[in-house]
Amino acid sequence: MRAVVVHAFGGPEVLRITDVPTPVPAEGQVLIRVEAATVNPVDLATRSGALTEAGLLPAREVIGIGWDVAGTVERTGPGVTGLVPGDQVIGLSDRLDIPLGTQAEHVVLDADAVAPAPAGVSSAQAATLPLNGLTAAQALDGLGLTGGQTLLVTGAAGAVGGFAVQLAVARGLRVVAVAGAADEPLVRGLGAELFVPRTARLGEAVRALVPGGVHAALDAAVTGAAALDAVRSGGAFAALVAGGAPSPLRGIRVFNHWIRADGAHLSRLAALVEAGALTLRVAESLPLDDVAAAHRRLAEGGLRGRLVLIPGLYRPVSVEQSVRVPS
Structure with a gap:
């Protein structure tokens, strides 16, 4: 072969x-x-x-x-x-x-x-x-958010970011999406409630929309400290690549998520595709x-x-x- x-x-x-x-x-x-x-x-x-x-x-x-x-x-x-x-x-x-x-x-x-x-x-x-869907889903699991809380997703127009937006919305989270200005219609179509262009100073722009900052960030675009500044004190931050985790300032729980194969979880993601909840x-x-x-x-x-x-x-x-x- x-x-x-x-x-x-x-x-x-x-x-x-x-x-x-x-x-x-x-x-x-x-x-x-x-x-x-x-x-x-x-x-x-x-x-x-x-x-x-x-x-x-x-x-x-x-x-x-x-x-x-x-x-x-x-x-x-x-x-x-x-x-x-x-x-x-x-x-x-x-x-x-x-x-x-x-x-x-x-x-x-x-x-x-x-x-x-x-x-x-x-x-x-x-x-x-498999790779991008499981990465988003497992990182969300690690953040441990509950319905009604706010999540910042950087790189929201990308493969992992797009899945993260849709999975977060399915879990009842409010999503603040970060992407290029031209991608705003795309990420809003995926379910993001709020949008910030990636050229903005994230901390200031996000806090203007969510006073006090978001509960957590899933950093698919590897923005590091810039995205961390948008997270409220005591929140959570998921980095997705080696070396992408910023220092855990203000008591924020920062972790690197490392993907793992999981057929059972993948089956649940496939069911969401069939239900029209994942694009x-x-x-x-x-x-x-x-x-x-x-x-x-x-x-x-x-x-x-x-x-x-x-x-x-x-x-x-x-x-x-x-x-x-x-x-």
Whole structure:
């Protein structure tokens, strides 16, 4: 089978599509035929060597690329229940130190990292849910807010930020969204009650809308201290990348959220997609062979939705529109 790997760190030119043996599922694992795999910022950080420099990924001869997957179960290992060949699934590969990621024709995942794919959406759309949806949901869990409280979401027009806005609204939270001025209609459409342009001084602008400051912030745009200034004393702050957590001033509980695979939670997110409460956004679908172009495009910024690699696709396709599944 073909798989995207790197043998040396660097720019997109170091990405290689290599023929490797199809992996075999061990006990508690499933083999998935990949129909779609999303390209995320963590893939760029893996390829460039930034994760290794940060001490998160040991150097090795071959490193696989890709976290998200949507596809079909082809084979199950011993002890797997609830999944059978032919099932349409989504899943998350949450380990860094591996020779094969999800950007491949097949991938083996632990069965408890897999969930049924949401009905009524394409594989490309479904593949955008696991990493970004779980990141937003788990970070919200860590913030521990209750209905009626206020949440600041930076990068609200992005993949994680967009999910965070919708999930927060579903939990009864009031959302203050931060994004580019042109994205205000988008994030309000996702459910944000209040909006602040990212060029504003966040502390002052947010406190003008929410006297005393918000109860918590989910910092998807890595604004750090600027977003912390918008949080009231004794509040909470979730950082999503290594080194993104500011000092815990004014008794604010600051933590770095580290994503973990969770098939049960992913099933609940898929149900929200089916209910129309979560919007899946694909910027463009590309052949697996165009992985280097996808890395370059993501690095340029400005995408609204994720780039998705399709192993079975051999020509570029048009941009897909956001989809919300009716309830």
